[in-house]
Amino acid sequence: MKVVSTLSELRSARKDLPDPFGLVPTMGFLHEGHLSLVRQAKQECRSVGVSIYVNPTQFAPTEDLEAYPCDLEHDLVLLEGAGADLVWTPSTGELYPPGAQTWVTVEQLTQVLEGAQRPGHFRGVTTVVAKLFNAFEPQRAYFGQKDAQQARVIQRMVKDLLIPSEVIVCPIVREPDGLAMSSRNTYLKGPERGAATVLNRALREAQASFRSGVRAAEELRKTMRKILDHEPLAQTQYVSVADPDTLIELEGEIERALLSMAVYVGKTRLIDNILLVPEEG
Amino acid sequence: MKVVSTLSELRSARKDLPDPFGLVPTMGFLHEGHLSLVRQAKQECRSVGVSIYVNPTQFAPTEDLEAYPCDLEHDLVLLEGAGADLVWTPSTGELYPPGAQTWVTVEQLTQVLEGAQRPGHFRGVTTVVAKLFNAFEPQRAYFGQKDAQQARVIQRMVKDLLIPSEVIVCPIVREPDGLAMSSRNTYLKGPERGAATVLNRALREAQASFRSGVRAAEELRKTMRKILDHEPLAQTQYVSVADPDTLIELEGEIERALLSMAVYVGKTRLIDNILLVPEEG
Numbered sequence: 320m321k322v323v324s325t326l327s328e329l330r331s332a333r334k335d336l337p338d339p340f341g342l343v344p345t346m347g348f349l350h351e352g353h354l355s356l357v358r359q360a361k362q363e364c365r366s367v368g369v370s371i372y373v374n375p376t377q378f379a380p381t382e383d384l385e386a387y388p389c390d391l392e393h394d395l396v397l398l399e400g401a402g403a404d405l406v407w408t409p410s411t412g413e414l415y416p417p418g419a420q421t422w423v424t425v426e427q428l429t430q431v432l433e434g435a436q437r438p439g440h441f442r443g444v445t446t447v448v449a450k451l452f453n454a455f456e457p458q459r460a461y462f463g464q465k466d467a468q469q470a471r472v473i474q475r476m477v478k479d480l481l482i483p484s485e486v487i488v489c490p491i492v493r494e495p496d497g498l499a500m501s502s503r504n505t506y507l508k509g510p511e512r513g514a515a516t517v518l519n520r521a522l523r524e525a526q527a528s529f530r531s532g533v534r535a536a537e538e539l540r541k542t543m544r545k546i547l548d549h550e551p552l553a554q555t556q557y558v559s560v561a562d563p564d565t566l567i568e569l570e571g572e573i574e575r576a577l578l579s580m581a582v583y584v585g586k587t588r589l590i591d592n593i594l595l596v597p598e599e600g
Numbered sequence: 601m602k603v604v605s606t607l608s609e610l611r612s613a614r615k616d617l618p619d620p621f622g623l624v625p626t627m628g629f630l631h632e633g634h635l636s637l638v639r640q641a642k643q644e645c646r647s648v649g650v651s652i653y654v655n656p657t658q659f660a661p662t663e664d665l666e667a668y669p670c671d672l673e674h675d676l677v678l679l680e681g682a683g684a685d686l687v688w689t690p691s692t693g694e695l696y697p698p699g700a701q702t703w704v705t706v707e708q709l710t711q712v713l714e715g716a717q718r719p720g721h722f723r724g725v726t727t728v729v730a731k732l733f734n735a736f737e738p739q740r741a742y743f744g745q746k747d748a749q750q751a752r753v754i755q756r757m758v759k760d761l762l763i764p765s766e767v768i769v770c771p772i773v774r775e776p777d778g779l780a781m782s783s784r785n786t787y788l789k790g791p792e793r794g795a796a797t798v799l800n801r802a803l804r805e806a807q808a809s810f811r812s813g814v815r816a817a818e819e820l821r822k823t824m825r826k827i828l829d830h831e832p833l834a835q836t837q838y839v840s841v842a843d844p845d846t847l848i849e850l851e852g853e854i855e856r857a858l859l860s861m862a863v864y865v866g867k868t869r870l871i872d873n874i875l876l877v878p879e880e881g
Binding site for chain 1: 607611695696697699700701702703704705706707708709726727730731734735737756757759760761762763764
Protein backbone atom coordinates (compact mmCIF):
# COMPACT_ATOMS: atom_id res chain seq x y z
CA MET A 320 0.00 0.00 0.00
CA LYS A 321 1.44 3.32 -1.11
CA VAL A 322 0.77 6.50 0.91
CA VAL A 323 1.30 9.84 -0.88
CA SER A 324 0.54 13.45 -0.12
CA THR A 325 1.17 15.59 -3.22
CA LEU A 326 -1.00 15.56 -6.33
CA SER A 327 1.92 14.72 -8.60
CA GLU A 328 2.86 11.73 -6.41
CA LEU A 329 -0.77 10.65 -6.54
CA ARG A 330 -1.02 10.90 -10.34
CA SER A 331 2.22 9.00 -10.73
CA ALA A 332 1.19 6.23 -8.28
CA ARG A 333 -2.26 6.00 -9.87
CA LYS A 334 -0.74 5.42 -13.32
CA ASP A 335 0.99 2.29 -12.02
CA LEU A 336 -2.27 0.76 -10.73
CA PRO A 337 -4.50 -1.35 -12.96
CA ASP A 338 -8.05 -0.45 -13.98
CA PRO A 339 -10.81 -0.72 -12.97
CA PHE A 340 -9.76 1.50 -10.09
CA GLY A 341 -12.11 2.10 -7.16
CA LEU A 342 -12.05 5.27 -5.05
CA VAL A 343 -13.19 5.56 -1.45
CA PRO A 344 -13.18 9.22 -0.30
CA THR A 345 -13.01 9.62 3.49
CA MET A 346 -12.33 12.20 6.19
CA GLY A 347 -10.29 9.65 8.16
CA PHE A 348 -10.85 8.32 11.71
CA LEU A 349 -11.99 5.21 9.95
CA HIS A 350 -14.52 2.70 11.24
CA GLU A 351 -16.16 -0.45 9.92
CA GLY A 352 -18.42 1.66 7.70
CA HIS A 353 -15.44 3.01 5.77
CA LEU A 354 -13.72 -0.38 5.74
CA SER A 355 -16.83 -2.02 4.27
CA LEU A 356 -16.54 0.43 1.35
CA VAL A 357 -12.86 -0.43 0.86
CA ARG A 358 -13.58 -4.16 0.98
CA GLN A 359 -16.43 -3.88 -1.52
CA ALA A 360 -14.22 -1.76 -3.81
CA LYS A 361 -11.49 -4.36 -3.52
CA GLN A 362 -13.92 -7.11 -4.54
CA GLU A 363 -15.19 -5.18 -7.58
CA CYS A 364 -12.00 -3.42 -8.78
CA ARG A 365 -8.46 -4.40 -9.62
CA SER A 366 -7.08 -1.60 -7.46
CA VAL A 367 -8.42 0.64 -4.73
CA GLY A 368 -7.48 4.15 -3.61
CA VAL A 369 -8.59 5.99 -0.49
CA SER A 370 -8.41 9.70 0.24
CA ILE A 371 -8.13 10.96 3.81
CA TYR A 372 -8.94 14.66 3.99
CA VAL A 373 -11.02 16.67 6.42
CA ASN A 374 -12.47 19.13 3.91
CA PRO A 375 -12.87 22.55 5.56
CA THR A 376 -15.28 23.92 2.93
CA GLN A 377 -18.03 21.50 3.96
CA PHE A 378 -18.00 22.71 7.59
CA ALA A 379 -19.82 25.86 8.65
CA PRO A 380 -17.90 28.20 10.98
CA THR A 381 -20.11 26.98 13.84
CA GLU A 382 -19.43 23.30 13.18
CA ASP A 383 -16.85 20.81 14.43
CA LEU A 384 -14.00 21.22 11.92
CA GLU A 385 -11.41 21.92 14.62
CA ALA A 386 -12.67 19.12 16.85
CA TYR A 387 -13.01 16.53 14.08
CA PRO A 388 -11.21 13.40 15.29
CA CYS A 389 -8.16 11.99 13.51
CA ASP A 390 -5.74 9.10 13.89
CA LEU A 391 -3.80 8.70 10.65
CA GLU A 392 -1.48 5.98 11.91
CA HIS A 393 -4.38 3.76 12.93
CA ASP A 394 -6.27 4.58 9.70
CA LEU A 395 -3.33 3.35 7.62
CA VAL A 396 -3.14 0.07 9.54
CA LEU A 397 -6.88 -0.46 8.94
CA LEU A 398 -6.63 0.40 5.24
CA GLU A 399 -3.70 -1.93 4.71
CA GLY A 400 -5.78 -4.68 6.33
CA ALA A 401 -8.80 -3.92 4.15
CA GLY A 402 -6.73 -4.17 0.97
CA ALA A 403 -6.27 -0.55 -0.15
CA ASP A 404 -3.50 -0.06 -2.72
CA LEU A 405 -3.08 3.70 -2.55
CA VAL A 406 -3.85 6.34 0.09
CA TRP A 407 -3.81 10.07 -0.59
CA THR A 408 -3.46 12.40 2.42
CA PRO A 409 -3.42 15.77 0.66
CA SER A 410 -2.77 19.13 2.27
CA THR A 411 -5.37 21.84 1.72
CA GLY A 412 -2.93 23.54 -0.66
CA GLU A 413 -3.09 20.52 -2.97
CA LEU A 414 -6.89 20.46 -3.11
CA TYR A 415 -7.38 24.23 -3.05
CA PRO A 416 -4.53 25.82 -5.02
CA PRO A 417 -3.72 29.44 -4.08
CA GLY A 418 -6.47 31.68 -5.43
CA ALA A 419 -8.93 28.78 -5.84
CA GLN A 420 -12.39 30.17 -6.64
CA THR A 421 -14.18 27.36 -8.46
CA TRP A 422 -17.23 25.64 -6.98
CA VAL A 423 -19.41 22.75 -8.03
CA THR A 424 -23.00 23.05 -6.89
CA VAL A 425 -25.99 20.76 -7.16
CA GLU A 426 -29.12 22.84 -6.85
CA GLN A 427 -32.51 21.37 -5.90
CA LEU A 428 -31.30 18.18 -4.19
CA THR A 429 -29.20 20.20 -1.75
CA GLN A 430 -31.97 22.54 -0.63
CA VAL A 431 -33.62 20.07 1.76
CA LEU A 432 -32.73 17.87 4.75
CA GLU A 433 -29.00 18.22 5.57
CA GLY A 434 -28.65 20.99 3.01
CA ALA A 435 -31.37 23.04 4.69
CA GLN A 436 -29.74 22.63 8.12
CA ARG A 437 -26.16 23.05 6.94
CA PRO A 438 -26.00 25.88 4.35
CA GLY A 439 -22.94 25.54 2.12
CA HIS A 440 -22.22 21.99 3.29
CA PHE A 441 -23.00 20.27 0.01
CA ARG A 442 -21.21 22.89 -2.05
CA GLY A 443 -18.10 21.93 -0.10
CA VAL A 444 -18.78 18.23 -0.57
CA THR A 445 -19.47 18.33 -4.32
CA THR A 446 -16.52 20.63 -4.96
CA VAL A 447 -14.02 18.45 -3.14
CA VAL A 448 -15.44 15.22 -4.52
CA ALA A 449 -15.25 16.60 -8.08
CA LYS A 450 -11.57 17.31 -7.40
CA LEU A 451 -11.05 13.78 -6.05
CA PHE A 452 -12.61 12.32 -9.19
CA ASN A 453 -10.18 14.37 -11.30
CA ALA A 454 -7.21 13.47 -9.11
CA PHE A 455 -7.82 9.70 -8.96
CA GLU A 456 -9.69 9.15 -12.27
CA PRO A 457 -11.50 6.14 -10.80
CA GLN A 458 -13.83 3.90 -12.76
CA ARG A 459 -15.94 3.48 -9.62
CA ALA A 460 -16.39 5.48 -6.43
CA TYR A 461 -17.89 4.16 -3.20
CA PHE A 462 -20.08 6.11 -0.78
CA GLY A 463 -22.06 5.06 2.28
CA GLN A 464 -25.86 5.09 2.50
CA LYS A 465 -25.37 6.57 6.00
CA ASP A 466 -25.04 9.96 4.27
CA ALA A 467 -28.06 9.23 2.08
CA GLN A 468 -28.48 12.75 0.71
CA GLN A 469 -24.75 13.06 0.01
CA ALA A 470 -24.89 9.85 -2.01
CA ARG A 471 -27.85 11.14 -4.08
CA VAL A 472 -26.18 14.50 -4.59
CA ILE A 473 -22.96 12.90 -5.80
CA GLN A 474 -24.81 10.53 -8.12
CA ARG A 475 -26.56 13.57 -9.58
CA MET A 476 -23.28 15.48 -9.98
CA VAL A 477 -21.58 12.53 -11.69
CA LYS A 478 -24.49 12.14 -14.10
CA ASP A 479 -24.84 15.87 -14.83
CA LEU A 480 -21.12 16.55 -15.34
CA LEU A 481 -20.61 13.37 -17.41
CA ILE A 482 -17.93 12.23 -14.97
CA PRO A 483 -16.69 8.90 -16.37
CA SER A 484 -17.20 6.97 -13.12
CA GLU A 485 -19.88 4.86 -11.54
CA VAL A 486 -21.11 5.80 -8.06
CA ILE A 487 -21.76 2.83 -5.80
CA VAL A 488 -23.73 3.29 -2.60
CA CYS A 489 -23.07 0.75 0.15
CA PRO A 490 -25.30 -0.19 3.10
CA ILE A 491 -25.07 1.43 6.53
CA VAL A 492 -22.87 -0.48 8.96
CA ARG A 493 -24.21 -0.48 12.52
CA GLU A 494 -22.92 -1.23 16.00
CA PRO A 495 -24.45 -4.35 17.60
CA ASP A 496 -27.04 -2.16 19.37
CA GLY A 497 -28.09 -0.53 16.08
CA LEU A 498 -26.23 2.80 16.26
CA ALA A 499 -25.05 3.71 12.75
CA MET A 500 -21.26 3.89 12.64
CA SER A 501 -19.90 7.42 12.47
CA SER A 502 -16.60 9.07 13.32
CA ARG A 503 -18.67 11.50 15.37
CA ASN A 504 -19.86 8.70 17.70
CA THR A 505 -16.56 9.25 19.52
CA TYR A 506 -18.02 12.54 20.82
CA LEU A 507 -20.73 10.68 22.77
CA LYS A 508 -20.06 10.73 26.52
CA GLY A 509 -21.40 8.40 29.25
CA PRO A 510 -25.17 7.83 28.95
CA GLU A 511 -25.27 9.60 25.58
CA ARG A 512 -23.87 6.50 23.90
CA GLY A 513 -26.88 4.42 24.97
CA ALA A 514 -29.32 7.24 24.20
CA ALA A 515 -27.89 7.49 20.67
CA THR A 516 -29.58 4.22 19.70
CA VAL A 517 -32.83 6.19 19.68
CA LEU A 518 -32.32 7.16 16.01
CA ASN A 519 -32.23 3.56 14.88
CA ARG A 520 -35.06 2.62 17.22
CA ALA A 521 -37.27 5.35 15.76
CA LEU A 522 -36.47 4.22 12.20
CA ARG A 523 -37.20 0.56 13.03
CA GLU A 524 -40.50 1.46 14.63
CA ALA A 525 -41.57 3.40 11.53
CA GLN A 526 -40.40 0.54 9.33
CA ALA A 527 -42.49 -1.86 11.41
CA SER A 528 -45.54 0.41 10.99
CA PHE A 529 -44.95 0.52 7.24
CA ARG A 530 -44.65 -3.26 7.11
CA SER A 531 -47.89 -3.58 9.04
CA GLY A 532 -49.64 -1.47 6.42
CA VAL A 533 -49.33 2.15 7.53
CA ARG A 534 -48.91 4.33 4.42
CA ALA A 535 -49.58 7.87 5.62
CA ALA A 536 -46.35 9.90 5.54
CA GLU A 537 -47.38 12.03 8.51
CA GLU A 538 -48.22 8.91 10.52
CA LEU A 539 -44.69 7.60 9.97
CA ARG A 540 -43.18 10.94 10.95
CA LYS A 541 -45.30 10.92 14.13
CA THR A 542 -44.14 7.41 14.99
CA MET A 543 -40.50 8.49 14.72
CA ARG A 544 -41.02 11.74 16.62
CA LYS A 545 -42.76 9.91 19.45
CA ILE A 546 -39.80 7.58 20.02
CA LEU A 547 -37.31 10.45 19.74
CA ASP A 548 -39.29 12.69 22.11
CA HIS A 549 -39.25 9.91 24.69
CA GLU A 550 -35.44 10.07 24.95
CA PRO A 551 -34.49 12.88 27.37
CA LEU A 552 -30.89 13.21 26.07
CA ALA A 553 -32.08 13.60 22.46
CA GLN A 554 -33.13 16.82 20.74
CA THR A 555 -34.63 16.29 17.28
CA GLN A 556 -33.57 18.69 14.52
CA TYR A 557 -35.67 17.16 11.75
CA VAL A 558 -37.55 13.99 10.89
CA SER A 559 -38.29 13.33 7.24
CA VAL A 560 -40.33 11.03 5.04
CA ALA A 561 -39.13 11.97 1.57
CA ASP A 562 -39.11 10.79 -2.01
CA PRO A 563 -35.93 8.68 -2.30
CA ASP A 564 -34.99 10.24 -5.66
CA THR A 565 -35.96 13.92 -5.38
CA LEU A 566 -35.71 14.06 -1.54
CA ILE A 567 -38.87 16.15 -1.55
CA GLU A 568 -40.99 15.71 1.58
CA LEU A 569 -43.96 13.39 0.99
CA GLU A 570 -47.53 13.96 2.07
CA GLY A 571 -50.48 11.57 2.03
CA GLU A 572 -50.07 7.90 1.08
CA ILE A 573 -46.57 6.76 0.20
CA GLU A 574 -45.33 3.80 -1.83
CA ARG A 575 -41.64 4.16 -1.08
CA ALA A 576 -39.74 6.65 1.01
CA LEU A 577 -36.44 7.62 2.50
CA LEU A 578 -36.93 8.02 6.25
CA SER A 579 -34.21 10.21 7.71
CA MET A 580 -33.46 12.37 10.71
CA ALA A 581 -30.92 14.59 12.40
CA VAL A 582 -30.85 14.45 16.17
CA TYR A 583 -28.63 16.04 18.77
CA VAL A 584 -27.61 13.66 21.53
CA GLY A 585 -26.06 16.01 24.05
CA LYS A 586 -23.97 18.29 21.85
CA THR A 587 -23.36 15.63 19.20
CA ARG A 588 -25.34 15.89 15.99
CA LEU A 589 -26.19 12.44 14.59
CA ILE A 590 -27.98 11.43 11.40
CA ASP A 591 -29.51 8.13 10.31
CA ASN A 592 -31.90 6.85 7.66
CA ILE A 593 -33.68 3.85 6.22
CA LEU A 594 -35.22 3.21 2.83
CA LEU A 595 -38.79 1.87 2.69
CA VAL A 596 -39.61 0.05 -0.53
CA PRO A 597 -42.92 -1.55 -1.66
CA GLU A 598 -41.68 -5.14 -1.22
CA GLU A 599 -41.32 -4.35 2.46
CA GLY A 600 -44.99 -3.47 2.76
CA MET B 601 -12.69 11.60 -39.30
CA LYS B 602 -15.48 10.15 -37.19
CA VAL B 603 -18.62 12.16 -36.44
CA VAL B 604 -20.75 11.02 -33.48
CA SER B 605 -23.68 12.43 -31.56
CA THR B 606 -24.33 10.33 -28.44
CA LEU B 607 -22.08 10.25 -25.39
CA SER B 608 -21.61 6.50 -25.57
CA GLU B 609 -20.54 6.73 -29.22
CA LEU B 610 -18.13 9.47 -28.21
CA ARG B 611 -16.58 7.48 -25.35
CA SER B 612 -16.21 4.44 -27.58
CA ALA B 613 -14.62 6.43 -30.44
CA ARG B 614 -12.33 8.27 -28.01
CA LYS B 615 -11.01 4.96 -26.62
CA ASP B 616 -9.76 4.03 -30.09
CA LEU B 617 -7.76 7.24 -30.48
CA PRO B 618 -4.16 7.53 -29.22
CA ASP B 619 -3.01 9.90 -26.46
CA PRO B 620 -2.10 12.68 -26.16
CA PHE B 621 -5.56 13.73 -27.28
CA GLY B 622 -6.33 17.40 -27.94
CA LEU B 623 -9.82 18.89 -27.57
CA VAL B 624 -11.14 21.95 -29.39
CA PRO B 625 -14.57 22.98 -28.04
CA THR B 626 -16.60 25.09 -30.49
CA MET B 627 -20.11 26.38 -31.12
CA GLY B 628 -19.75 25.63 -34.84
CA PHE B 629 -19.98 28.00 -37.83
CA LEU B 630 -16.23 27.60 -37.97
CA HIS B 631 -13.74 30.14 -39.25
CA GLU B 632 -9.97 30.38 -39.49
CA GLY B 633 -9.79 31.11 -35.75
CA HIS B 634 -11.26 27.70 -34.91
CA LEU B 635 -9.23 25.97 -37.59
CA SER B 636 -6.00 27.45 -36.23
CA LEU B 637 -6.85 25.76 -32.90
CA VAL B 638 -7.45 22.44 -34.64
CA ARG B 639 -4.20 22.71 -36.59
CA GLN B 640 -2.19 23.57 -33.49
CA ALA B 641 -3.80 20.67 -31.62
CA LYS B 642 -2.96 18.38 -34.51
CA GLN B 643 0.68 19.47 -34.38
CA GLU B 644 0.96 18.91 -30.63
CA CYS B 645 -1.24 15.83 -30.11
CA ARG B 646 -1.55 12.37 -31.62
CA SER B 647 -5.29 12.80 -32.06
CA VAL B 648 -7.73 15.69 -32.05
CA GLY B 649 -11.40 15.96 -31.16
CA VAL B 650 -13.78 18.84 -31.77
CA SER B 651 -17.15 19.49 -30.16
CA ILE B 652 -19.80 21.47 -32.00
CA TYR B 653 -22.53 22.58 -29.63
CA VAL B 654 -24.35 25.89 -29.23
CA ASN B 655 -24.64 25.84 -25.46
CA PRO B 656 -27.95 27.45 -24.41
CA THR B 657 -26.94 28.00 -20.76
CA GLN B 658 -24.30 30.58 -21.70
CA PHE B 659 -26.84 32.78 -23.51
CA ALA B 660 -29.09 35.17 -21.61
CA PRO B 661 -32.77 35.21 -22.67
CA THR B 662 -32.09 38.56 -24.40
CA GLU B 663 -29.14 37.25 -26.38
CA ASP B 664 -28.73 35.67 -29.82
CA LEU B 665 -29.15 31.95 -29.07
CA GLU B 666 -31.94 31.50 -31.63
CA ALA B 667 -30.12 33.53 -34.28
CA TYR B 668 -26.71 31.95 -33.73
CA PRO B 669 -25.45 30.89 -37.16
CA CYS B 670 -24.79 27.25 -38.06
CA ASP B 671 -23.63 25.23 -41.06
CA LEU B 672 -22.71 21.74 -39.90
CA GLU B 673 -22.02 20.34 -43.35
CA HIS B 674 -19.49 23.05 -44.11
CA ASP B 675 -17.98 22.77 -40.61
CA LEU B 676 -17.31 19.07 -41.16
CA VAL B 677 -15.56 19.72 -44.47
CA LEU B 678 -13.34 22.32 -42.78
CA LEU B 679 -12.55 20.05 -39.84
CA GLU B 680 -11.65 17.15 -42.10
CA GLY B 681 -9.29 19.50 -43.93
CA ALA B 682 -7.73 20.74 -40.67
CA GLY B 683 -7.01 17.20 -39.52
CA ALA B 684 -9.62 16.52 -36.83
CA ASP B 685 -10.04 12.84 -35.96
CA LEU B 686 -13.30 12.98 -34.06
CA VAL B 687 -16.25 15.38 -33.99
CA TRP B 688 -18.98 15.34 -31.35
CA THR B 689 -22.28 17.03 -32.22
CA PRO B 690 -24.26 16.32 -29.03
CA SER B 691 -27.91 17.07 -28.47
CA THR B 692 -28.80 19.10 -25.39
CA GLY B 693 -30.14 15.92 -23.79
CA GLU B 694 -26.65 14.39 -23.90
CA LEU B 695 -24.98 17.37 -22.22
CA TYR B 696 -27.84 18.18 -19.85
CA PRO B 697 -29.45 14.89 -18.78
CA PRO B 698 -33.11 15.15 -17.67
CA GLY B 699 -33.19 16.80 -14.25
CA ALA B 700 -29.68 18.25 -14.60
CA GLN B 701 -29.03 20.71 -11.77
CA THR B 702 -25.25 20.80 -11.39
CA TRP B 703 -23.25 23.95 -12.10
CA VAL B 704 -19.59 24.81 -12.13
CA THR B 705 -18.83 28.39 -11.20
CA VAL B 706 -15.64 30.42 -11.08
CA GLU B 707 -16.16 33.33 -8.74
CA GLN B 708 -14.01 36.47 -8.82
CA LEU B 709 -12.67 36.17 -12.38
CA THR B 710 -16.20 36.10 -13.78
CA GLN B 711 -17.45 39.22 -11.98
CA VAL B 712 -15.79 41.71 -14.36
CA LEU B 713 -15.70 42.51 -18.11
CA GLU B 714 -17.85 40.02 -20.06
CA GLY B 715 -19.12 38.51 -16.81
CA ALA B 716 -20.37 41.89 -15.60
CA GLN B 717 -22.18 42.54 -18.90
CA ARG B 718 -23.49 39.01 -19.37
CA PRO B 719 -24.72 37.66 -15.99
CA GLY B 720 -24.73 33.86 -15.97
CA HIS B 721 -22.69 33.62 -19.17
CA PHE B 722 -19.57 32.15 -17.58
CA ARG B 723 -21.54 29.77 -15.39
CA GLY B 724 -22.87 28.30 -18.64
CA VAL B 725 -19.41 28.21 -20.18
CA THR B 726 -17.60 26.58 -17.25
CA THR B 727 -20.38 24.06 -16.72
CA VAL B 728 -20.44 22.90 -20.33
CA VAL B 729 -16.65 22.91 -20.65
CA ALA B 730 -16.32 20.82 -17.48
CA LYS B 731 -18.70 18.32 -19.10
CA LEU B 732 -16.65 18.34 -22.32
CA PHE B 733 -13.48 17.61 -20.34
CA ASN B 734 -15.22 14.64 -18.74
CA ALA B 735 -16.66 13.44 -22.04
CA PHE B 736 -13.43 13.63 -24.08
CA GLU B 737 -10.81 13.16 -21.33
CA PRO B 738 -8.27 15.18 -23.33
CA GLN B 739 -4.66 15.69 -22.29
CA ARG B 740 -4.80 19.18 -23.81
CA ALA B 741 -7.61 21.61 -24.64
CA TYR B 742 -7.32 24.57 -27.00
CA PHE B 743 -9.03 27.93 -26.59
CA GLY B 744 -8.69 31.20 -28.46
CA GLN B 745 -7.26 34.40 -26.97
CA LYS B 746 -10.16 36.18 -28.73
CA ASP B 747 -12.27 35.26 -25.70
CA ALA B 748 -9.51 36.33 -23.32
CA GLN B 749 -11.57 36.23 -20.14
CA GLN B 750 -13.05 32.85 -21.06
CA ALA B 751 -9.54 31.46 -21.49
CA ARG B 752 -8.48 32.77 -18.04
CA VAL B 753 -11.65 31.44 -16.44
CA ILE B 754 -11.16 27.99 -17.92
CA GLN B 755 -7.50 27.90 -16.92
CA ARG B 756 -8.60 28.75 -13.38
CA MET B 757 -11.30 26.06 -13.39
CA VAL B 758 -8.90 23.41 -14.67
CA LYS B 759 -6.36 24.29 -12.00
CA ASP B 760 -8.90 24.52 -9.15
CA LEU B 761 -10.75 21.30 -9.99
CA LEU B 762 -7.51 19.36 -10.64
CA ILE B 763 -8.74 18.51 -14.14
CA PRO B 764 -5.97 16.38 -15.65
CA SER B 765 -5.60 18.50 -18.80
CA GLU B 766 -3.48 21.37 -20.00
CA VAL B 767 -5.23 24.48 -21.31
CA ILE B 768 -3.54 26.03 -24.34
CA VAL B 769 -4.50 29.54 -25.42
CA CYS B 770 -3.90 30.35 -29.09
CA PRO B 771 -3.50 33.78 -30.73
CA ILE B 772 -6.38 35.75 -32.23
CA VAL B 773 -6.79 35.22 -35.98
CA ARG B 774 -7.77 38.37 -37.86
CA GLU B 775 -9.22 39.28 -41.24
CA PRO B 776 -6.78 41.13 -43.55
CA ASP B 777 -8.23 44.47 -42.35
CA GLY B 778 -7.69 43.57 -38.69
CA LEU B 779 -11.20 42.49 -37.64
CA ALA B 780 -10.90 39.59 -35.19
CA MET B 781 -12.55 36.49 -36.64
CA SER B 782 -15.88 35.63 -35.03
CA SER B 783 -18.91 33.64 -36.06
CA ARG B 784 -20.92 36.74 -35.15
CA ASN B 785 -19.18 38.79 -37.90
CA THR B 786 -21.75 37.24 -40.22
CA TYR B 787 -24.37 39.49 -38.57
CA LEU B 788 -22.60 42.66 -39.87
CA LYS B 789 -24.55 44.28 -42.69
CA GLY B 790 -23.29 46.75 -45.36
CA PRO B 791 -21.16 49.55 -43.89
CA GLU B 792 -21.09 47.83 -40.48
CA ARG B 793 -18.44 45.43 -41.74
CA GLY B 794 -16.01 48.27 -42.41
CA ALA B 795 -16.93 50.06 -39.17
CA ALA B 796 -16.19 46.87 -37.20
CA THR B 797 -12.46 47.35 -37.75
CA VAL B 798 -12.70 50.14 -35.18
CA LEU B 799 -12.10 47.69 -32.32
CA ASN B 800 -8.75 46.59 -33.68
CA ARG B 801 -7.85 50.15 -34.64
CA ALA B 802 -8.51 51.33 -31.08
CA LEU B 803 -6.39 48.51 -29.65
CA ARG B 804 -3.51 49.22 -32.06
CA GLU B 805 -3.57 52.91 -31.22
CA ALA B 806 -3.35 52.15 -27.50
CA GLN B 807 -0.58 49.63 -28.17
CA ALA B 808 1.31 52.30 -30.12
CA SER B 809 0.93 54.73 -27.19
CA PHE B 810 2.21 52.07 -24.80
CA ARG B 811 5.18 51.37 -27.07
CA SER B 812 5.92 55.09 -27.21
CA GLY B 813 6.09 55.17 -23.42
CA VAL B 814 2.57 55.94 -22.19
CA ARG B 815 1.96 53.99 -18.95
CA ALA B 816 -1.12 55.60 -17.41
CA ALA B 817 -4.04 53.15 -17.53
CA GLU B 818 -6.60 55.92 -17.90
CA GLU B 819 -4.61 57.47 -20.75
CA LEU B 820 -4.76 54.18 -22.64
CA ARG B 821 -8.49 53.85 -22.01
CA LYS B 822 -8.99 57.42 -23.30
CA THR B 823 -7.02 56.63 -26.44
CA MET B 824 -9.26 53.65 -27.18
CA ARG B 825 -12.48 55.49 -26.36
CA LYS B 826 -11.52 58.37 -28.63
CA ILE B 827 -11.10 56.07 -31.63
CA LEU B 828 -14.32 54.21 -30.83
CA ASP B 829 -16.32 57.41 -30.30
CA HIS B 830 -15.21 58.59 -33.73
CA GLU B 831 -17.01 55.70 -35.45
CA PRO B 832 -20.71 56.62 -35.85
CA LEU B 833 -21.88 53.00 -36.30
CA ALA B 834 -20.16 51.88 -33.09
CA GLN B 835 -21.56 52.04 -29.57
CA THR B 836 -19.03 51.18 -26.85
CA GLN B 837 -20.21 48.96 -24.01
CA TYR B 838 -16.92 48.88 -22.09
CA VAL B 839 -13.24 49.60 -22.56
CA SER B 840 -10.83 47.99 -20.12
CA VAL B 841 -7.19 48.12 -19.08
CA ALA B 842 -6.94 45.23 -16.66
CA ASP B 843 -4.47 43.00 -14.89
CA PRO B 844 -3.96 40.06 -17.28
CA ASP B 845 -4.15 37.50 -14.45
CA THR B 846 -6.82 38.83 -12.07
CA LEU B 847 -8.69 40.85 -14.75
CA ILE B 848 -9.07 43.62 -12.16
CA GLU B 849 -9.21 47.11 -13.68
CA LEU B 850 -5.87 48.90 -13.37
CA GLU B 851 -5.33 52.49 -12.26
CA GLY B 852 -2.16 54.58 -12.36
CA GLU B 853 1.02 53.35 -14.06
CA ILE B 854 0.88 49.89 -15.61
CA GLU B 855 3.63 47.40 -16.47
CA ARG B 856 1.52 44.93 -18.36
CA ALA B 857 -2.19 44.85 -19.12
CA LEU B 858 -4.97 43.17 -20.99
CA LEU B 859 -6.70 45.79 -23.12
CA SER B 860 -10.20 44.68 -24.00
CA MET B 861 -13.53 46.04 -25.13
CA ALA B 862 -17.09 45.19 -26.07
CA VAL B 863 -18.62 47.33 -28.78
CA TYR B 864 -21.94 47.21 -30.57
CA VAL B 865 -21.62 47.76 -34.31
CA GLY B 866 -25.23 48.21 -35.33
CA LYS B 867 -26.98 45.45 -33.37
CA THR B 868 -23.95 43.16 -33.37
CA ARG B 869 -21.96 42.92 -30.16
CA LEU B 870 -18.24 42.44 -30.86
CA ILE B 871 -15.31 41.93 -28.49
CA ASP B 872 -11.57 42.21 -29.03
CA ASN B 873 -8.42 42.45 -26.95
CA ILE B 874 -4.68 42.75 -26.94
CA LEU B 875 -2.06 41.94 -24.32
CA LEU B 876 0.54 44.60 -23.51
CA VAL B 877 3.75 43.19 -22.01
CA PRO B 878 6.86 45.03 -20.77
CA GLU B 879 9.07 43.93 -23.69
CA GLU B 880 6.71 45.83 -25.92
CA GLY B 881 7.37 49.09 -24.08
